[in-house]
Amino acid sequence: MLIEQPPSFIRKLYPSLNWMEETNKNEVFITFDDGPTAGVTDKVLSLLKDHNAKATFFCLGKNVNQNPDLYQNILEAGHSVGNHTHSHLNGWKTTTKEYLSDALKAKEYIQSNLFRPPYGKMKPAQIQALKNHFKVVMWSNLSRDYDSFVSVDQVTDYATKNLNAGSIIVFHDSLKAREKVLPVLERTLLFLAKKGYKASAIKPSS
Numbered sequence: 001m002l003i004e005q006p007p008s009f010i011r012k013l014y015p016s017l018n019w020m021e022e023t024n025k026n027e028v029f030i031t032f033d034d035g036p037t038a039g040v041t042d043k044v045l046s047l048l049k050d051h052n053a054k055a056t057f058f059c060l061g062k063n064v065n066q067n068p069d070l071y072q073n074i075l076e077a078g079h080s081v082g083n084h085t086h087s088h089l090n091g092w093k094t095t096t097k098e099y100l101s102d103a104l105k106a107k108e109y110i111q112s113n114l115f116r117p118p119y120g121k122m123k124p125a126q127i128q129a130l131k132n133h134f135k136v137v138m139w140s141n142l143s144r145d146y147d148s149f150v151s152v153d154q155v156t157d158y159a160t161k162n163l164n165a166g167s168i169i170v171f172h173d174s175l176k177a178r179e180k181v182l183p184v185l186e187r188t189l190l191f192l193a194k195k196g197y198k199a200s201a202i203k204p205s206s
């Protein structure tokens with residue numbers, strides 16, 4: 001996933017989207033986009049297990065189709081999953097009909113009503129259409145782990161800056177992020193433990 005510009009103006013335009021997760025506990029929500037990816041997701045799962053942490057994986061339908069065992073491993077480890085479209089569509093460059101149809105195709109592989117838009121980019125009509133099927137989950141902390149020009153220190157800072165109970169952190173279990181996501185995830189998990197935060201999975205609503 002690549003964001004050319006952070007969609008902070010979308011946040012202002014669409015306060016009804018979920019930029020934080022409601023909670024009355026001291027917990028933070030770590031999320032991963034773009035997997036499952038062989039050689040990355042398995043290592044992420046192992047690190048989460050070592051730290052007794054739960055997370056939410058916003059999967060691409062096409063990647064679940066290619067890595068069904070990894071997808072099962074995510075669920076069996078007690079994490080939650082969400083829909084990140086089938087083929088990583090950019091909503092701004094896609095018709096609403098095509099966008100919804102791609103998301104519903106992914107739903108055949110990903111049994112969840114949580115949805116995160118690739119690049120954070122959706123048109124208003126797409127948001128309306130999605131809301132009939134999904135809870136749209138955005139984020140408060142974009143780590144930029146996919147950006148080769150940003151250091152591990154800086155990515156850790158983006159991930160952990162201004163955290164509160166209910167904060168939603170975005171990482172990527174993708175090939176593009178694989179150099180950074182593991183060291184940054186480990187640092188983030190240690191940071192959360194030090195601050196007394198639990199890492200929890202976002203629950204799909206029934």
Ligand SMILES: [Zn+2]
Binds near residue numbers: 002033084118
């Ligand atoms: Zn993505």
